[in-house]
Amino acid sequence: MINELDSLYREIILEHYKSPSKKGDLPNAAVTVEGNNPLCGDELVYQLEGNPECITKVRFSGNGCAISQAAASMLADELEGKSAAEIITIITKLKAMMQGQPLDEEEDLGDLESLAGLSKFPVRVKCAALSWNVIEQALKQL
Ligand code: ZN
Numbered sequence: 001m002i003n004e005l006d007s008l009y010r011e012i013i014l015e016h017y018k019s020p021s022k023k024g025d026l027p028n029a030a031v032t033v034e035g036n037n038p039l040c041g042d043e044l045v046y047q048l049e050g051n052p053e054c055i056t057k058v059r060f061s062g063n064g065c066a067i068s069q070a071a072a073s074m075l076a077d078e079l080e081g082k083s084a085a086e087i088i089t090i091i092t093k094l095k096a097m098m099q100g101q102p103l104d105e106e107e108d109l110g111d112l113e114s115l116a117g118l119s120k121f122p123v124r125v126k127c128a129a130l131s132w133n134v135i136e137q138a139l140k141q142l
Contacts, residue, residue, distance in 0.1 A: 004121075009114040016111065017066040022076035024059045031141045035134040040127050042068035046076070046134050052084040052142050064127070067118065071128040074111040075135060084139045091132045098125050 003010070029047035036043045042064030049057035058079045060072045079087055094112060097103055100119040118124045 005117045009117050012111050012114040013066060013070040016070035016073040020060075020069060020073035022059050022073065022080075023061060025061065026057060026059045029059075031138045033134050033138040033141065035130055035137065037064070037068065037126050037130045039123060040065055040068065042127055042130050044068065044072050044130055044134050046072075046131075046138050048079075048138050048142060050142070052139070055079050055082055055084070055087065055142075060131075064130075067115075067124055068127040068130055071112070071115060072131040074115070075131045078110050078112065079135070084142060087135065087139060091136060094132055095129075098129065 005013070026047040026049055028049060030049055030051070032045065032047045034043070034045040042062070044060060044062035044064070046058065046060045048055050058076045060076050062069060062072060078090060082090075090109065093103065093107060093109060097109070097113070097116050098119050103109065103113065103116075115128050118128055
């Protein structure tokens with residue numbers, strides 16, 4: 001299915017899958033939250049340091065398909081230095097994007113924008129959405 005995506009987006013996804021950002025453990029994490037997508041067998045653990053005013057450090061670990069692990073890496077890249085409220089705004093935009101809504105020009109979701117093509121593949125949206133579903137749980141516990 002990944003071959004059906006635009007080649008630029010495919011490249012960004014595969015790059016994050018092969019060389020993930022922020023992969024690892026945080027021994028002093030404020031929260032550790034895990035989740036899974038049973039439809040595909042994807043598993044993710046996110047760890048955050050900081051507080052609701054500023055998430056200072058993010059790491060993840062997990063197993064699963066390229067899309068789930070690439071999305072986890074892309075999202076982790078966007079979180080450090082932001083507040084919980086700012087992250088919830090990003091997640092709201094992501095959810096709209098995955099339902100096929102175009103982003104406004106001034107909105108910048110970084111490499112996460114490469115996931116937009118998945119909106120045509122609802123089963124794969126669940127692979128990507130695992131990452132922000134876990135982050136939403138983590139923010140509630142922060
Ligand atoms: Zn998957």
